[in-house]
Amino acid sequence: MRFKQNFNELVLKRNSIRKYDFKAQLTKDELAEIENLLVSLPRLHKEEGEFSFKIIDKHTYDTTTGGKFKIQSPHYIMFYGDKSCDKALQNIGYVGQLLCLELVAIDIGSVWLGGTVQKVEQTDTKGEFIICIGFGRKAEDESFGVNANKRKKLDAVAEYDKNLENNPHIQLLENARLAASAMNLQPWFFVSDLAANKIHVYRKDPKILKVLKLPATLITMQKIDIGIAIAHFASTEFTTEQNVAERKGYVYETTLVF
C-alpha cells in the first residue's frame, strides 16, 4: 500500500480539495482500483463497527438524490452504517482517511463532506447514510499541501516528554495534529506514555458543544474525526487496547500500542 511509504510527506501533502477538474474524470479502471482499495484497507476495529460504501459519480448523485452538495466533485464515496455505533464511525474515519492519503499519493484530491447530510437520502440498501468523501482530479488553480498554521499547536493537543531529545512519539503526534476534522475543530487529545510505547486517545467532551449550541450531528462527525486522527498514526504498526485512563473534559477513546 502506498500510504506506508513516504507517510509523513503524504500527511503534509493532503488537504481538502474543493475545486475539481470535471473534464478529467477518473476512468472505470481507476475507480475499480479505488473500490478494491477501500475493501482491502485495514479496519481499525475488525470484529465490530461494520460499514458499507458505494462510489457514485456526480451525475448519479444529482439525478438519484435530487440534492446538491455545496462542494461539487466528479466522484463521491458514500458511507453507510449504524450512526449509533461509535466503532463504525471510527472505522469510516480511519479507512476513509487512509484512502485520502493513498489518493493524494497519485495526485487525486479529496474532501470529507459531512455538512450536507440532511440533503442526502437517509437510507439505502446499504444502510443509513453517514458521510461522504468527494474526490477527483483537482482544478488547476487548487494546490496540495496542508496548512499547518490552521491547526492547534502540538502542546494544545498532546501531552508528551518535550525534554527528551529525539522522542520518537513526537513525529507520530505531529502527523495526528495535521489530520482533517469537521469544521477544523480538532476535537482530539493525545497522551504519550513512552515507557510503555503507548498513546492514549481522547475526544473533547461533547457537553461543551451543547454550551456553544453547535448541531448534534457534529458529535457524530467528531467520532469520525477520531478515526481520521488515528489513521494519521498508521506510519507504523499498532494495535489497540482499552485501558480506561480518565481525563477531565475528555472522553477516553482508545489506547494505541506500538
Ligand SMILES: Cc1cc2nc3c(=O)[nH]c(=O)nc-3n(C[C@H](O)[C@H](O)[C@H](O)COP(=O)(O)O)c2cc1C
Ligand atoms: C468529518 C468531516 C466533515 C467535513 N465536512 C465538510 C463539509 O461539509 N464541507 C467542507 O467544505 N469541508 C468539510 N470538511 C473538511 C474540513 O473543513 C477540513 O478537513 C478542515 O478545515 C481542515 O482542512 P484541511 O482538510 O484542508 O487540512 C470535513 C472534514 C471532516 C473530517
